[in-house]
Amino acid sequence: MNGRMKQLASTLLATATLLAGNSALAGSHWQHRERAAFTDRARVISVEPVYRRVEVPVDTRECHEAVIESRREVGTTPGMGTLVGTIIGGVVGSQLGQGNGRRVATAAGTVIGAAVGHDMERREGGSRTVVEPRMERRCTVRTRYDEVEELEGYRVTLRYKGHVMTRMMDHDPGRFVRVRVVVMPVED
Secondary structure (H helix, E strand, O other), rough: OOHHHHHOOOOOHHHHHHHHHHHHHHHEEEEEEOOOOEEEEEEEEEEEEEEEEEEEEEEEEEEEEEEEEEEEEEEEOOOHHHHHHHHHHHHHHHHOOOOOHHHHHHHHHHHHHHHHHHHEEEEEEEEEEEEEEEEEEEEEEEEEEEEEEEEEEEEEEEEEEEEEEEEEEOOOOOOEEEEEEEEEEOOO
């Protein structure tokens, strides 16, 4: 190829590249510029509420009367048995005998009474347990789960210019619903 032919081929190639680039830019610009969006109304054909099952906790309070026994220790003062035994023994001993014999019987009754009182106190442990019943109201809370239906949304079927479509919505739109229409040329 000679120099002139090379120059002509370069020029043609550059021109073709520029035209192709401008054509691509013009096409995308045209598509972007000519793409239009607007809102319109579509007729609602049907609205169907959609439910789901959920478990809801329900607390119930159950009460009943119960007999409660409280126990407490009732005791005697330590040494009380010995003291009481001594007094009783002394009184009984003083009733026996006469003269100096009465003094001996009183002393003997006092000693024997003290020993018996001390022995009884030791056997009983010095105290006893008293049980006192009383009524008390006791309550418990029980949780059960009830299954309920909860509204999830609405299945809305609509018609726009002969086209039918179904969408989920969070509310019942009524007889018509607004739609966004996007018009864009399709290249074949």
